[in-house]
Structures are given as structure tokens and as C-alpha cells.
Amino acid sequence: MSLRLTASVAAGKAATALSRRLGAGAGSNFPGRVVLGIEPRALQRMAAELPRGNVVVSGTNGKTTTSNMLAAILREAGLHPVHNRAGANLLSGITAALAQGSDLRGRPRGDIGLFEVDEATLPAALERLQPRLVVVTNLFRDQLDRYGELESLGRKMSRGIAELAGRRTDALLLLNADDPLVATLGEEGGLSGVSFFGIEHEGYGTRGLEHASDSTHCRVCGALLHYSTTFFGHMGKYACPNCGAARPRPDFAASSLQMRGVEGSSVTVASPLGSFEIEVRVPGLYNVHNALAAAGAAALLGIEPAIIQRGLSGFSTAFGRSERIQARGREIVLVLSKNPAGFNEVIRTVSEAGGKLRLLLALNDLIADGRDISWIWDVDFENLAAVAGSVTATGLRAWDMGLRMKYAGTPAGEIRVIEDMGEALDQALEDTEPQGTLFALTTYTATLKLRDEMLRRGFVKPFWREEAAR
Amino acid sequence: MSRPLTICHLYPELMNIYGDRGNVITLRRRCEWRGMPVEVHEVSLRQRIDPDQYDIFFLGGGQDREQVLVCQDLLEVKGEALRSAAASGACFLTVCGGYQLLGRYFLTYTGETLPGIEIFDAWTEGAQERFIGNMVIEVTGPSGAPLRGVGFENHSGHTYLGETARPLGRVVTGYGNNGVDGMEGCRVGNAIGTYLHGSLLPKNPWLADELLLAALRRHDAGATLAPLDDFMEEHARDAAIARSLGHKGIGRRNR
Numbered sequence: 118m119s120l121r122l123t124a125s126v127a128a129g130k131a132a133t134a135l136s137r138r139l140g141a142g143a144g145s146n147f148p149g150r151v152v153l154g155i156e157p158r159a160l161q162r163m164a165a166e167l168p169r170g171n172v173v174v175s176g177t178n179g180k181t182t183t184s185n186m187l188a189a190i191l192r193e194a195g196l197h198p199v200h201n202r203a204g205a206n207l208l209s210g211i212t213a214a215l216a217q218g219s220d221l222r223g224r225p226r227g228d229i230g231l232f233e234v235d236e237a238t239l240p241a242a243l244e245r246l247q248p249r250l251v252v253v254t255n256l257f258r259d260q261l262d263r264y265g266e267l268e269s270l271g272r273k274m275s276r277g278i279a280e281l282a283g284r285r286t287d288a289l290l291l292l293n294a295d296d297p298l299v300a301t302l303g304e305e306g307g308l309s310g311v312s313f314f315g316i317e318h319e320g321y322g323t324r325g326l327e328h329a330s331d332s333t334h335c336r337v338c339g340a341l342l343h344y345s346t347t348f349f350g351h352m353g354k355y356a357c358p359n360c361g362a363a364r365p366r367p368d369f370a371a372s373s374l375q376m377r378g379v380e381g382s383s384v385t386v387a388s389p390l391g392s393f394e395i396e397v398r399v400p401g402l403y404n405v406h407n408a409l410a411a412a413g414a415a416a417l418l419g420i421e422p423a424i425i426q427r428g429l430s431g432f433s434t435a436f437g438r439s440e441r442i443q444a445r446g447r448e449i450v451l452v453l454s455k456n457p458a459g460f461n462e463v464i465r466t467v468s469e470a471g472g473k474l475r476l477l478l479a480l481n482d483l484i485a486d487g488r489d490i491s492w493i494w495d496v497d498f499e500n501l502a503a504v505a506g507s508v509t510a511t512g513l514r515a516w517d518m519g520l521r522m523k524y525a526g527t528p529a530g531e532i533r534v535i536e537d538m539g540e541a542l543d544q545a546l547e548d549t550e551p552q553g554t555l556f557a558l559t560t561y562t563a564t565l566k567l568r569d570e571m572l573r574r575g576f577v578k579p580f581w582r583e584e585a586a587r
Numbered sequence: 588m589s590r591p592l593t594i595c596h597l598y599p600e601l602m603n604i605y606g607d608r609g610n611v612i613t614l615r616r617r618c619e620w621r622g623m624p625v626e627v628h629e630v631s632l633r634q635r636i637d638p639d640q641y642d643i644f645f646l647g648g649g650q651d652r653e654q655v656l657v658c659q660d661l662l663e664v665k666g667e668a669l670r671s672a673a674a675s676g677a678c679f680l681t682v683c684g685g686y687q688l689l690g691r692y693f694l695t696y697t698g699e700t701l702p703g704i705e706i707f708d709a710w711t712e713g714a715q716e717r718f719i720g721n722m723v724i725e726v727t728g729p730s731g732a733p734l735r736g737v738g739f740e741n742h743s744g745h746t747y748l749g750e751t752a753r754p755l756g757r758v759v760t761g762y763g764n765n766g767v768d769g770m771e772g773c774r775v776g777n778a779i780g781t782y783l784h785g786s787l788l789p790k791n792p793w794l795a796d797e798l799l800l801a802a803l804r805r806h807d808a809g810a811t812l813a814p815l816d817d818f819m820e821e822h823a824r825d826a827a828i829a830r831s832l833g834h835k836g837i838g839r840r841n842r
Contacts (some may be wrong), residue, residue, distance in 0.1 A: 258604070267650070333600075334652060482830075488720070489739040491784040494609025513830070516823035520789050523819050524609070524616050534822070 122162055122223040125155035129216030149209030152216050160208060161245040163215040163223055164230055167199065171230035171246045172414060173239070175274070176254030176299070178459050179407045180206060180233035182399065183254055186411035188231055190428030194420045199227035206235045208242060236270055240277030250289045251278060252414050254406065255296045257350060257458050258492075271298050279305035291413050293406065294367040295352040301336045312417060314409040315367030317387070318374040321402055322346035322353060337362040348402050349465075350458030369413035371405055378469040379439070379450065386412055386422075393422035396430045399439050400466040403459065444576040446551045449477075453564045455486070457495040460558070464501045467556050473506025475555045477545040479538060479563035480510070480518040486560040490514050498525035507548045509533045511541030512563045538563070539570040591624035592802055595641040597665075597685070598649070598657050599629045605741065607647030607682045609786025613795050614643060621813050623799075632660045638672035642802035648683030648742075648784065658688055658701045666704040673706045676805050678798045679778035682787065686773065686780030687711045687744050696743070707773045707780055708749035709764075717743040721831035722761025722783060724771045729797060735759065736791045737827040738783030740771075746782075748773055755781050760831055777801045790824040792817050 129152035136147055152159045164171055174184040184200065191198045201214035211232045219225050234242040236256065243251065253274070256267060281288050282305075290308055293299045294315035303311040316322075324346065333342050333351055340359035347353035356363040372392065373385040381398045382405055397408040408429060415425045442449040450467070454460040467474060482490050502525035510519035510532060519534040533548075535541035542557075549555040559567055571577045596611050611627055618625035630636055649657065661669070673679060679689065686707075687693050693701040696713035703710075719741045728734035736756060745765040748754060754764070755772025763771035763782065772781035777798070781787060788795040796812055803810035 268652070339652070489605065489741060489784060491606030491609070491739055491786055494606035494612065494786045494789070495603070514826075516819065516826040517790070520819050520823045521609075524612050524789060529816065529819050532819070534819070536826075 119156075119162075119223075121156045122159060123221060125152045125159045126163075126216045126219055126223045127221055128152060128155055129159075129213060130221075133213060133217055146205055146207055146209040146213070148216065149205070149207075149211070149213035152212045153209060159223070160212045160215065161247075163212075163219055163225060164246045166219075166223070166225050167228060167230045169196065169229035170249040171232065172250045172252070172418070173232050173234050173242060173246060173248040174252045174254065174410075174414075175234045175236055175239045175242075176252075176293075177236060177257040178455065179254040179403060179410070182404060183252065183407040183410045183414075184231055184233040186408060186429060186432050187414050189432040190411060190415045190420060190425050191229060191231065191418075193428035193431065194415075194424045196229050197227040198229050198231040199225055200231045201233060206233045207238050208245070211242065211246075236274060239274050240280070243277045243281045247281070247285060248288065249285075250291065250414060250417055251281070252291045252410050253293065253299050253302055254410055255293050255350075255352065256298045257456050267298065271302065275302050275305045278302055278308070282308040289417050291369075291410065291417060293352070293410070294365045295348060295354070295406070297333070297336065297342055297351065297355055297364070300365055310417075312368045312413060313365045314369040314406070314413045315364070315371075316348055316352075316374065316402070316405060316409070317367065317370040317372050319346050319354075321374065321376055322348050335360060335362055349462050352402075352406070367409075369409050369416065371409055374405060376400075376402070379466060384408060388413070388416055388422075390416055390422055393426060395426055398430070398432060401462045403462050442571060442576050444555075444571065444574070445546055447546055447549045447553050447555055449546075449555045449557055449571075449576070451557045451559065451564065451567065453559055453561060455561055457492055460496040461500075463558060464497060467558075468500060468504045470554070470556075471504070474501075474504050475545065475549040475553060476501070476505055476508045477541060477555055477557040477559075478508065478510050478518050478522070479512040479541070479557065479559035479567055480514040481512045481560050481563040481566070482514050483562045485562050490517050493517065493521045496521075498522060502526035505531075507531065507533075507545075509535060509541050509545040509548065511535050511538050512560070512566075515541075538566050539573070542567065542570050542574075589806075591626045592618055592643070592799070593641050594625065594627045594643045594645060595636065596627055596629045597644060597646040598631050598653075598660075599647075600631065601653040601657055602647045602649035602685055604648045604650055604653075604684070605784045606786050607645075607685075607784060610647070610680055610682070610788045610795075611645050613786065613788040613792070614645075614799065617792065617795055617799060617815060620815055630665075632656065633664060636665055636668045638668040638675070638677065641672065641677060642805065643678040643680065643798055644669065644672065646679075646681045646685030646688065648685060654684045654688065654693075655701065657684075658693075658703075661688060661704050662702060669704055670706060673776065673778050676777055676801075678802050679706065679780075680788075680798060681778075681780045682784065683742055683782055686782065687746065689778070689780055690746065690773075691749075693744060706778050707775055708752040709746055709773050709780070710749070711744040711746040714743055714745045716745075716766070717741070718745075718762035718766055718782075720761055721827070722763065722771065723759040723828050723831045724756035724761075724763070724783070725759050726756035728793060734793055735824070735828055736783065736787070736794065737824055737831055738781075738785030738787050738790070740782040741784065742782055746773070751775075755779060785827075790820060790827055792820045
């Protein structure tokens, strides 16, 4: 083992410990940069040591939930995944996770790598990790000020995948059949194993497209795609009326489905291994996709349905994604949403709870959230206003969030705008009756900040301590 | 006015890249809050329009591919009607790609020319530098006093105004039309083009009301608009301006 690698890993561990003491957010990329600063090839060297190889999960939404679900299944199967949790999904974050999961000589303590990877970073990550399996959840218009246009992103991802196929022909790819941009990512060629997941059951679909859609063009001939059913956003069953290109048949399909509001759903998965039932303990159709992706990935890794079922049923919510937190005799349901489609799904799900909802809406515009907050006008907050009892808007763009709710139909007098998140949290809890539920819908960095405020108030333990307690 | 104030939302499923429909939401609500009857018609590809049926036309921004489709449709189907509406004083609010399409042409980075419908004496050239970031502008308000507007720009088209075109406003922070002449947007009569997303109108209600009043006055020269309580709008605008002035734009970068 090289001295340079050892030094970089030691430095990385020290940096992580320091980060935690300073209370740096769980999504910090600092430790990883320290490692790479000393040994620029640390990532590929450590990744190559894992006896069972690496799995990469990418896409706009659902990376964290899907990889956490898969991690739960892998652990149930007796494996020890090295996993970059807490959404640190750039190269530095993956490196930090590997350093944390390795001994001082850079040898991994785990046996399989499981990394969620930011879409724009995918080509670079594939090159360094040489994964045995790549999962892509979906591609949505998200943070356009960072990525420019969706199509060029798709092309870059495609090329990265093709390059991986050139280097290892046994690499497997699992794609979302319901997303027209993702479904064709494996076509640049050479991959022997391309599998798909998707929803077959149409009971929760609608006819026609939601307005906030993208990717509605045929990737072959450019004509506008026709959808026979839409699940959410631009996810659905589609075909090209011009050239006949159509949605691929999913290998891992939700052949039957029952949604149960915030409790989650029951899904029958039809697969090459036969049919089996899974319980998804997080809400919304988007989480059905996440569960299908995790189940499909596990199956492709050779794990049998019984273990997949047990792993998923034991799965508890990932950081900031529909977490239930007890606070001063109330329950906070904390849900991260980053973009219109995600937010619309969340609104649909929480509206099922009925009644007059207590809402805490946190909007930030840091780089990780997207500097441009125009997207909030693409979200159907009108549906949320219809079921809103009290609204507290907070975050760096608290006023914009409050304004959106005003135009969505909540009377201005019923909207509190409190920029300081701690104060907003306290006020929103006070506005919630005892035993009641406060729904906190937040953007990415606002989730981290709000969780910090909850930490300060003793509602939650530090995230990494909760991880260690698993 | 004998009929409801009628808004034409053009190509809503194609030209809605970044929340621009917030402008239509704002116009509609500000009518509803005043008890003014209002209707929004969504009009898309291949549908012909009767220019006299509408008071305000809205066209948002879109991705490149969508913009080409819309360009074709404007040339073949709707262009004449829209030009006629503009000439008779109908209001237009067009954002980003929509703004570009109302000019004389768009010369893409790869050298193709997309003709516009020539409501604005302006043209756009696709460049390698993309202008992204918060933008604050200053305009002369209806009373003559300076007013600030705020939003977010994201465009690689650089727009230049011809002799007969006036800008919407002066750039206080941001890049504006072309990053060189310090001007943003274009205004010809009641037709406005802008690079401001945000959406534009919610934080800049004075502009929404200008458009609504202009629409009303086409039918009744003495029409007035009841004032609304814009406390939230003004705070949101001030907060956004403060944030924009504290933070520079994300900066130029290559495509």
C-alpha cells in the first residue's frame, strides 16, 4: 500500500473528524478534497480494492433514497456497503466516503461500493470507479443554472456509459423505462446487459402531461412524444407517433400497486426472478420508482427476492426525505423537494392527509439549491394552498416563498414570513396544535439548515451519530 | 369592457422553461383580486388566433429545440395575427426565447438564421458566453419616477436593439441584453420583451398593473385600476434586490 495513499486517507479521516466537530453540514465536500489533494488517484485506488466491486446510482431525483434502500438490502444480504450517505455526491464526497470506510492504509472495511453520483459528475465517476452496475433514476429540469440544458447532460451521461462499456463489457445498466431521456442512455452501445424498471399498473396515472414537463421529444426523430399514461412529471408510458420508438418493457415492473398516502405503498414486482411483493415505507409514486430501482439493482447483483423484501421493509427514511421527527409534543414531517416534479408529488401526497395542514416552507437559493428560484412558479402550490391551514415561509428566499403562496390562494394575512429558520421553526411549531403534524417542505440546503436547528433544540441527534447507531 | 380581460398564453407546454407561467398567474390573480373578469386561453402549435380576441399576449422562454418549433409555427401560422395585434396596441409580455422570437432574427452559434416576427426592432446572436445570475434593472415608471425591477437571467443569446427600439430598462447589476450596452429588454408601445425570469411580474407588480391598465384603456380611455395591497410583493422585491446586489452574477462561462 502506498505511503501517499496512506497519508491521504489519514488526512481525510482527520478532516472528517474536524468537520464534524465544527458542525459542518453533513453534505460537506471538504474532507474529500483533502484526500484528493494529497493523492489525486485515491478514488480509483480505493475503489479498486473492494472485493465485490462498485455500484453507482445517478439521476436528478431519488439518488439518495434509492441508494439507501439498496444499502438496506445489501446489509440484509450480509454485505457491508461502503456508501457515501448524506448526499455528498461529487468526486470529493465519494472519496471522503471511501476514506472513512477504509482503514488507515486505505484498505476498505466494507466489501462493496455503493455511490450516489451527481449527474454531471457521472462520466468522471464511471471512469474512476469502473462500476459493475450503474443505475439511473430519472432526469428532470433541476438547477438549470448549473447544468444548462437537459439534452446535453443526457449526451454526456450516455457517452460516459459507452466508455465504461468499452472498458468492461460485463457492466450492467439499470434504467428507468418510464423516463424517455433515461431509457435511451444505454444505446450508444456495447453494453450487453441493459435492464429497465418501471410502473405497469395504471391506476395512479393520469391522461395527458403535467405542464412542468421536459424531455417530451422522441430521442430518435425529435417528434413530440405521445403519452398514454402519465405518472408524474414526464414519467409515464409513451411512444413516438412519428417513428414508432416506444418505452421499453420494464424487467422490474410494478405490476400491481396500492398507494397509502404518507404511509407509503404496497407493490407487486414482476421480474425475471418471478413476482414478489414489497412494502415501500415512504410515500409517493416517485418512491415506488426508487424502490423498483433498488429491488432491480439488488436482483442484478444476485440477491434473492426474500432478502430484497426484508431489506426494504426494514428501510427507514433517509436524511431529510420524509423523516418523522418528534418535537415538543408535535410531529414534524420533513420532506426535501428540489424541483417542480418532486414538489408536485410531495404536495399531492401530503394533501391526502386532508384537513387544514400546518406548513413550514423553506426556500434557499445557494448553489446546491439552484440560484434561480423561478421554478417555484412551475409548482402547483395552488393545490397546497387549497389544504393549507397555516403557512410559515422561511429561508434565504422566504419572501419569494410567501409571495408564491399568496398568488396560490393563501390570504396574505395567513402567511408568516420569517427569514430566520430557527425562529420560523419555533413559530410554526407553536402554530401547530399539540399531537398535530407540521409538514416542513424544504429545498436542499434548507433541509440541512433546518435539521441543524432541530439538532440545536434536541429534536434529533447529529446525523452521523444516527448512522453509527444503525 | 364588454368582455373579460383576455390573456393569450402562447405555447405553454413548449415555452415554459423556468417558471415563466408565474407571469400569467400574477396577471390573472391581480384581476381576480379586483373583481375584474379575466380569462386565460392557452394556444399552441397549428392553432390560428383572432388578434382582436386578446388583450395581453404572453410568451415565455424555452429550450433550443422548442424554440425552433415555435419559430416555425409563428412564421407559418400566427405571425400575421400577432403583428396585427401589436400594431393595434395589444399588450405583449415576452421572456427570453419569446423575446428573441419577437425580434427580427436569431443567428445561432452554428450559423443558422431563425427569423422572428419583427415586432421588435432587435436581433439576437447566439454566443459562447452564457449570462446567468440575478439581475436588477431600473426603469422610468409611469409617474416619471425611477423604479427597480429584479429577476434572474439565463441566456446565451445576446440581443441588440435597433434604432427604433427602446430598452425596457437600464442594468443596475447583471448582464442584460448583451453584456455590453448596459440595457435590458425591449419596449415598443405596449409590447415588452425581457430576459428577466423570476418570474418577472410577482415581484414587480407595478409592471403587471401597467400591462393591465394599458389593456383596459384600449377599450375605455378613462379606465382605472383599484390599488392592491402589495406589501408582500414589495418586501419580496426589496429582499431580492438586496440579495442581488450582495451577490455577483454566477459569471460568464462557456456553453
